[in-house]
Amino acid sequence: MAISDHVAAFVGSAKSRERGILTGSILLTLALGAAYTAFQLDSPLLPVILIISLMIPVVLWCSARAVLYVVFAGTCLFELFPSGYADSLTERIPLFWNVNTIFQIYAHVNFKAIPFNLVEVIMIIATVCSLIRAVFTKTFSLRGGALLVPVSLYLFFVVWGWINGLATGGDFKLSLQEVRAQFYFGAAYFMAVHLVQEAKQIGTLWWIMAICVSFKGLLYTYRRYVTIGGLPLPDQGVGSHEEAFLFAAFVLILIVLSLASDPQYRALRTYLWLNLPIVILGYLATNRRAGTAALVIALPMMLFAAFRAFPHRRRAIAAVGLAGAILGPIYYNVFKNSEAAIAQPARAIRSNFEPDARDASSNIYRDAENANQMATIRLAPVQGYGYGKRMLHAVQIADISGTYEWWDLLPHNQILWVWMRVGTVGFVTFWVMFCSAIILCCHAARDEDAPAIVRCHAVFCLATLVALLMFGLYDMALSNFRAMLFAAIWLGALSAVYSPSPQTAEHPQIRKGN
Secondary structure, three states: OHHHHHHHHHHHHHHHHHHHHHHHHHHHHHHHHHHHHHHOOOOOHHHHHHHHHHHHHHHHHHHHHHHHHHHHHHHHHOOOOOOOOOOOHHOOOOOOOEEHHHHHHHOOOOOOOOEEHHHHHHHHHHHHHHHHHHHHHOOOOOOOOOOOOHHHOOOOOHHHHHHHHHOOOOOOHHHHHHHHHHHHHHHHHHHHHHOOOOHHHHHHHHHHHHHHHHHHHHHHHHHHHHHHHOOOOOOOOOOEEEHHHHHHHHHHHHHHHHHHHHHHHHHHHHHHHHHHHHHHHHHHHHHOOOHHHHHHHHHHHHHHHHHHHHHHHHHHHHHHHHHHHHHHHHHHHHHOOOOHHHHHHHHHHOOOOOOHHHHHHHHHHHHHHHHHHHHHHHOOOOOOOOOOOOOOOOOOOOOOOOOOOOOOOOOOOHHHHHHHHHHHHHHHHHHHHHHHHHHHHHHHHHHOOOOOHHHHHHHHHHHHHHHHHHHHHHHHHOOOOOHHHHHHHHHHHHHHHHOOOOOHHHHHHHHHOO
């Protein structure tokens, strides 16, 4: 075939695609307009959601990785529940809302659909589209990454706990609220393992996190100092609990990239440093003691890992560690009795030794929670109590159901919660999974042949996992949709580009992005 024929064929196919896109756009517009008129909708947000939903399969067919970036950005941006503040922007995007709830609020119709939320719909459509595309293009392959076995084993015990709970009187809707985050962790891990192909794509995820979290920092700072003005900061802060976890992750990646001091990340480092003040103010506005505990525990571990990962920066890392060891106690003693905003971390540390009335009440409540969880664990120590059942009230505890519906279903200490739900064997598997993930991070951090971006990500991922466990111990992170999605995507991305096995060197494609 002559060159002119190839050109004519290409132009013809391009015109055909343009006609198809134009026709599809017209039909979509007419369909949405008819639906908007028929249902007498009064919110412009529903048509936008419908358009995005209909575009998802098309986008995913062209770029499967788009779903990873969309889900990750949504995880960083959109809250699980509305707070009711006048400046609420991200809380109005129903990514984590049940589809039924979306139609009830924005369409005023009782749409009785399968109880999925929007992020689940996106992930299911993405999986189906990816499978169809892989079959048609003959590129079907399954990848599990270095943590395939421990993650799969833990999910097996989650399924066991779910079946066990329902078989022994558990409520299905309550059990869904509990197990969703556990399945999200597994789904997000495997999604990242399959969709992250090159190490440089981790850098894209870093940028997404930096932009989204800094925006949330700006929003929470505005809410704290403009929306509520001079009013006292609420006990529960000005937003969702998990936001403190994301703000802590922002600080951790900034420190890691600054310690590595690699010139290829200069633009990202600069962006992180410029936005650090607004993120810190946003973090303080969350008023979460768990955030301080997470950073106090995660930072030293991160410094030890960075010391091993970046040999050329060991003097600087040692200097940072020494400065922290000297200045930390000074800061605590100067600010522990202060009411200034900058003193909030010091007050959080002091609350463990000299709690004020509010913190003392919170500590008493959490102690009662722990006692009741332990009593529940003793009912079924091996097989577990199962999901969907409220814990025993063996010890007197304040009833806060008026402000928190799942007060005796999803307690603060979710390390014990895992044990209570899946039993001792499942609890051991949970720790095997997390310890395997930490070992993987350590392997990658100390591998001198690994690209700099992989070693940076390994150190950051290690600190993020430690922070997640601390938030899980104090602030319900292990049942939180966003926290589990966030951590699992980072872990899956590391597993996708690094394997501690000797076969790693035989796959040069995973070393791209150095």
